[in-house]
Amino acid sequence: MEVMHWWTSGGEAAAVGKFAEALNERTEHTWIDGAIAGGGDTARPVMVSRIIGGDPPAAFQFNHGRQAEELIEAGLMLDLTDVAEAEGWKDIVNPSSLLDACTYEGRIYCAPVNIHSWQWMWLSNDAYEQAGVEVPTNWSEFMETAPALREAGIVPLAMGGQSWQQSGAFGVMAIALAGEEAWLAVNRDKDADVVMGPEYTRVFEAFGAARELAEGLDVQDWNQATNAVIEDTAGAQIMGDWAQGEFAVAGEVAGEDYSCLAGLGETGVLSTGGDAFYFPVTGDPEVEAAQKELAALLLSPEVQVAFNSAKGSLPIRGDVDLTSVNECTEVGLQLLADGKTLPDGNMLLSPDTTTQTNDLMTEFWNTPSMTPAEVQERYAEIIRNAD
Structure with missing residues (x-):
């Protein structure tokens, strides 16, 4: 069974290997790895091309949300409702919004496999020690300590060159600095007036400051930026909890080698995005049976624990126990248990x-002459016309 995905960093490869192991050892099928380097923006068009070109894989990874909507509408995705009902997914998937994101006109078309949240900042403890300042506990303190990092020859903020990284960091800053209500008004209600209001003005100004703090690090991929934090050449990175997989592969210990701030230390909330697997329609009953077997396997308790422990994400099952997790994962689990969650932007925006x-944020990031006020105006126009 060829399975296409974009998990190619060290931590990601270790995690997806848990899925492959489970399929190979527990079924009569064989996992053929179809990894595509370059992240989702690169991989998704390749996957879609394969599907509409009549050469679909057995399964493929997308994010929770609306990314596969047109494929479902075209009748190209396998209906998994019978699997979901047999396995009791409605009773075990937590939060329920993740299964809702797989549902179209009352039918279920994907298997959610994890909860990933963008709402994290990762900090190098040693970098701050070298700079002679305490590790920040919130965004304001991070800004105050940035000059000391510069003086010590350390780049304050690690940022890769891909547009989704810059746009994702902006989203984290929007929730942390503008607040949940303002963020929902923009992303859920498509309220452009809120974009132009004082809450979002603060965000755009902070994003402009972040652009300056990232100067001096020239990397492309997100895991290269994470590695700068691991190697203590950068002070911090705004990145989703998948970064923990990189820290784990490098032998880094949470609380000792690195620290984490949920919601930039300003807003304790998780955006509950993540990954799901879809299964193209093939017309072959044997392939369809194998696809449904894999879908059920991906949500089985043992596989959920093995995969998510390696990935740095949280399991989508509310009935599994991650007995040995680090303090950062504990924070995430507590926020989830307390219901401190928001839907991921992919669930609300087409x-x-x-x-x-994404294009606008990377243009701003790479155009020093563009002011925060200018990008704010253009962002408001996008939201005003959003579907």
């Missing part, structure tokens, strides 16, 4: 709108 915001 792929077209997301592409527009």
Whole structure:
């Protein structure tokens, strides 16, 4: 069974290997790895091309949300409702919004496998020790300590060159600095007036400051930026909890080698995005049976624990126990248990709108002459016309 995905960093490869192991050892099928380097923006068009070109894989990874909506509408995705009902997914998937994101006109078309949240900042403890300052506990303190990092020859903020990284960091800053209500008004209600209001003005100004703090590190991939934090050449990175997989592969210990701030230390909340697997329609009953077997396997308790422990994400099952987790994962689990969650932006914005915001944020990031006020105006226009 060829399975396409974009998990190619060290931590990601270790995690997806848990899925492959489970399929190979527990079924009569064989996992053929179809990894595509370059992240989702690179991989998704390749996957879609394969599907509409009549050469689909057995399964493929997308994010929770609206990315596969057109494929479902075209009748190209396998209906998994019978698997979901037999396995009791409605009773075990937590939060329920993750299964809702797989549901179209009352039918279930994907298997959610994890909860990933963008709402994290990762900090190098040693970098701050070298700079002679305490590790920040919130965004304001991070800004105050940035000059000391510069003086010590350390780049304050690690940022890769891909548009989704810059746009994702902006989203984290929006929730942390503008607040949950303002963020929902923009992303859920498409309220452009809120974009132009004082809450979001603060965000755009902070994003402009972040652009300056990232100067001096020239990397492309997100895991290269994470590695700068691991090697203590950068002070911090705004990145989703998948970064923990990189820290784990490097032998880094949470609380000793690195620290984590949920919601930049300003807003304790998780955006509950993540990954799901879809299964193209093939017309072959044997392939369909194998696809449904894999779908059920991905949500089985043992596989959920093995995969998510390696990935740095949280399991989508509310009935499994991650007995040995680090303090950062504990924070995430507590936020989830307390219901401190928000839907991921991918669940609220169409792929077209997301592409527009990604393009705008990377243009701003790479154009020093563009002011925060200018990008704010253009962002408001995108939201005003969002679908």
